[in-house]
Amino acid sequence: MPDPVHRVELTEQAEALLHTLIGQHGAVMFHQSGGCCDGSSPMCYPRGEFRVGASDVLLGYLDADTPFWMSADQFEYWRHTHLTVDVVAGRGSGFSLEAPEGVRFLIRSRLFTDEETAYLQAQPPPRTGADSPH
Template identity: 75%
Template sequence: MKPAPTRVELTGAAEELLRTLVAVHGPVMFHQSGGCCDGSAPMCYPRGEFRVGAADLLLGRLAEDTPFWISADQYAYWRHTHLTVDVVPGRGSGFSLEAPEGVRFLLRSRLFTEQETELLAGQAPLPGGADHGEE
């Protein structure tokens, strides 16, 4: 049986930027809320500087063992999609660590294939913020 697909990944450029941010700031995390203040861009914070809520879900782990959290409301909309974190020129939110670099993280998405959806259906539910505390 094939392993289930990942739900989130990085482009090469995003992985390179992530490694740079980790070298400067130490371990980091992503959070995707979809709220009005941070829009639909994933936000990158020093790990422990952002409190994950009980309604947040751990979508996956990226390079540098970086957790990617998503709000349950946003996940309800995007649960059928594979997300790819990319980086593009331009200034993003002032709250995210990449902002001073003159670039911003951006999500690209595609629908899961039927086969991927079937494989994901057999997985346990995503862990929630209440299960992980300070990540």
């Protein structure tokens, strides 16, 4: 079992796009709201342009120290899954930074193994927006 267990990771294609966006916009962040339509896709924003709520959950940091936040309701639904941020062709929301590139981020998921679940349960709970400076 990998140590530590990560809740969220990037595909190589998503990592390359992330670096392109950082080059264009500076530091960025992800937020997944779990809303309908494009709200169910991870949104990429310039860091500081999206205000994280007190109940939002920090799933972890991706490449280039990029935080990935998720709404508390969505986290409760997906807490048992490992998330992989990927990229596909097509326009997503106009609010996410990748939209002008003709691609959109999406989430691929798998259930954590029993070993990964045990590891995560032995850790402190993930930080929330209430724990973090904005």
